[in-house]
Amino acid sequence: EVQLVESGGGLVQPGGSLRLSCAASGFSFNSYWMTWVRRAPGKGLEWVANIKEDGSEKYHVDSVRGRFTISRDNAKNSLYLQMNSLRAEDTAVYYCAREGYSGYDTLPQVDYWGQGTLVTVSS
Amino acid sequence: DVVLTQSPLSLPVTLGQPASISCRSSQSLVYSDGNTYLNWLQQRPGQSPRRLIYKVSNRDSGVPDRFSGSGSGTDFTLKISRVEAEDVGVYYCMQGTHWPQVTFGGGTKVEIK
Numbered sequence: 086e087v088q089l090v091e092s093g094g095g096l097v098q099p100g101g102s103l104r105l106s107c108a109a110s111g112f113s114f115n116s117y118w119m120t121w122v123r124r125a126p127g128k129g130l131e132w133v134a135n136i137k138e139d140g141s142e143k144y145h146v147d148s149v150r151g152r153f154t155i156s157r158d159n160a161k162n163s164l165y166l167q168m169n170s171l172r173a174e175d176t177a178v179y180y181c182a183r184e185g186y187s188g189y190d191t192l193p194q195v196d197y198w199g200q201g202t203l204v205t206v207s208s
Numbered sequence: 209d210v211v212l213t214q215s216p217l218s219l220p221v222t223l224g225q226p227a228s229i230s231c232r233s234s235q236s237l238v239y240s241d242g243n244t245y246l247n248w249l250q251q252r253p254g255q256s257p258r259r260l261i262y263k264v265s266n267r268d269s270g271v272p273d274r275f276s277g278s279g280s281g282t283d284f285t286l287k288i289s290r291v292e293a294e295d296v297g298v299y300y301c302m303q304g305t306h307w308p309q310v311t312f313g314g315g316t317k318v319e320i321k
Contacts, residue, residue: 129300129312129313129314129315130249130257130300130302130312130315131312132308132309132310132311132312135308144308144309146309180256180257187262187263187266190241190243190245190263191239191240191241191243192239192241192243192245192304192305192307193304193307194245194247194259194262194263194304194307195247195259195302195304195310196259196262196268197259198256198257198258198259199256200255200256201256
């Protein structure tokens, strides 16, 4: 069974930093793209960043580029999101998710989600 | 960015009755490989999102057959043939065609009348 368990969320002041972790199990972690998606209070889902199976390619949404960094440790089956220079608008539940292929797909698609971890940026 | 517009925002439904959710894209979701990467997610209260449908009309494993997806190009629909109590939650469409910049619809809240 695919399991994704996030941790590291909490209350942080504006300008502060936080590191989110996601522990993966139940599948070959090093064979999948992984991604972070967030949902701000009262708003919809927003893709934040994703990373290739071996960590050689990373993409970040414009609003976090230069402040957030996605990374992974395949030896530990873990995904991370380092968040620096946090702003009030970064307040959200952050979900770790797997991107998988179906059949002869060219593009990976989010197929499994974790439970999420809440990040609150406030003074 | 590709904008996905869902309607309605809220959908009160009587148990056992059908429900339909629309998702319209600001750009075509047909990819160069011929696939259309339009997916539907369900988020029950207090739970994480769960994918129901991928590539327009394919049900994920374990998804009841009362859920079905259809559409093409820029217009897509999720239908629930007979709503059950466990279907309460928020439903999102999601496009993966313009990966890695995937985007989501604003969500439709399904509730029981």
